[in-house]
Amino acid sequence: MRKIITGILIIITAVSVVTGCSKAENAADYIAPALASISADEPTMQEEEPAAVQAIAFIEETAGETAIETTEKITETTPVTTAATEASTETVAETAPEPPPLPPVVIPQKPPRAANDKWLALTFDDGPGRYTQKILDLLEYHGGRATFFVVGAYVWNQRQVINNIIAQGSEAAGHSWHHYNLTQIDEQAVKDQITYTDNAILSITGVSPPKFFRPPFGAYNNIVREAAREIGTAIVLWNIDPRDWQRRDADYLYDYIMDKAADGAVILCHDIYETTAQAMERVIPDLIEQGYKLVTVSELLGETLTAGLIYYSEKHILN
Numbered sequence: 001m002r003k004i005i006t007g008i009l010i011i012i013t014a015v016s017v018v019t020g021c022s023k024a025e026n027a028a029d030y031i032a033p034a035l036a037s038i039s040a041d042e043p044t045m046q047e048e049e050p051a052a053v054q055a056i057a058f059i060e061e062t063a064g065e066t067a068i069e070t071t072e073k074i075t076e077t078t079p080v081t082t083a084a085t086e087a088s089t090e091t092v093a094e095t096a097p098e099p100p101p102l103p104p105v106v107i108p109q110k111p112p113r114a115a116n117d118k119w120l121a122l123t124f125d126d127g128p129g130r131y132t133q134k135i136l137d138l139l140e141y142h143g144g145r146a147t148f149f150v151v152g153a154y155v156w157n158q159r160q161v162i163n164n165i166i167a168q169g170s171e172a173a174g175h176s177w178h179h180y181n182l183t184q185i186d187e188q189a190v191k192d193q194i195t196y197t198d199n200a201i202l203s204i205t206g207v208s209p210p211k212f213f214r215p216p217f218g219a220y221n222n223i224v225r226e227a228a229r230e231i232g233t234a235i236v237l238w239n240i241d242p243r244d245w246q247r248r249d250a251d252y253l254y255d256y257i258m259d260k261a262a263d264g265a266v267i268l269c270h271d272i273y274e275t276t277a278q279a280m281e282r283v284i285p286d287l288i289e290q291g292y293k294l295v296t297v298s299e300l301l302g303e304t305l306t307a308g309l310i311y312y313s314e315k316h317i318l319n
């Protein structure tokens with residue numbers, strides 16, 4: 001019996017090593033099961049606003065416990081406390097010089113929208129992750145841009161990727177610091193989750209992040225909206241959700257996006273799944289082939305962005 005248990009432990013250890021699980025990736029992995037349990041019975045977000053609103057209401061009602069449990073796990077595995085930061089800074093200072101500063105980021109020029117352009121915004125949540133750079137490379141190769149909603153707690157370890165996002169012409173916007181369910185914390189904590197992340201993006205890139213963010217799980221309530229309004233930021237959700245966290249199937253993801261794609265749409269994906277990156281190998285060139293320009297949320301929504309309002313797509317805005 002002991003041999004069998006030892007064997008199982010060896011196999012588990014080997015699998016962990018082979019899959020290369022880091023602490024950050026584990027933290028990201030915790031998000032997925034929580035999303036799965038929260039959204040298992042949730043109606044799919046449709047392009048009609050009422051269904052999307054219903055879906056959000058459902059998330060608000062059901063997201064609570066699992067999301068908090070999830071964020072606690074993230075906190076445990078992703079040390080972000082002041083004490084931990086100070087300790088690690090001291091260790092680094094004793095053993096290695098400060099890393100050289102990254103070169104300044106230059107935002108490429110973006111062409112204006114022509115009268116018959118079809119614009120579409122691909123968005124990627126929960127990174128920067130293992131596949132962010134691959135998706136960026138695909139966008140660069142085929143001539144598209146996207147919006148990456150990043151988790152604040154991850155960005156300092158991914159400074160180069162954050163800079164690469166901006167330099168490629170894509171954009172990095174906030175997805176909270178801890179991936180908390182913002183409906184479960186008070187208004188000041190909501191503001192902190194948003195502003196800490198925006199400040200980190202600004203510190204790294206030297207470029208102000210856009211005046212919008214995406215709440216984890218798409219969950220919001222009046223307190224979240226009021227916090228957003230007071231700090232001058234809008235809430236951007238989505239109107240096409242292929243559930244790439246649930247269906248880890250590149251073919252399915254490709255078919256879903258190509259079927260639903262429409263002018264003015266905002267598509268939700270996650271840059272932490274290999275199948276999503278694989279799907280993008282065909283999604284990005286084929287959308288462009290179909291005449292879509294892949295733009296950032298800032299380009300798509302532009303001057304219509306108003307603090308505290310909720311945007312599902314270019315045409316679906318909740319006042």
Ligand SMILES: [Zn+2]
Pocket residue numbers: 031125126175179216217
């Ligand atoms: Zn998320």
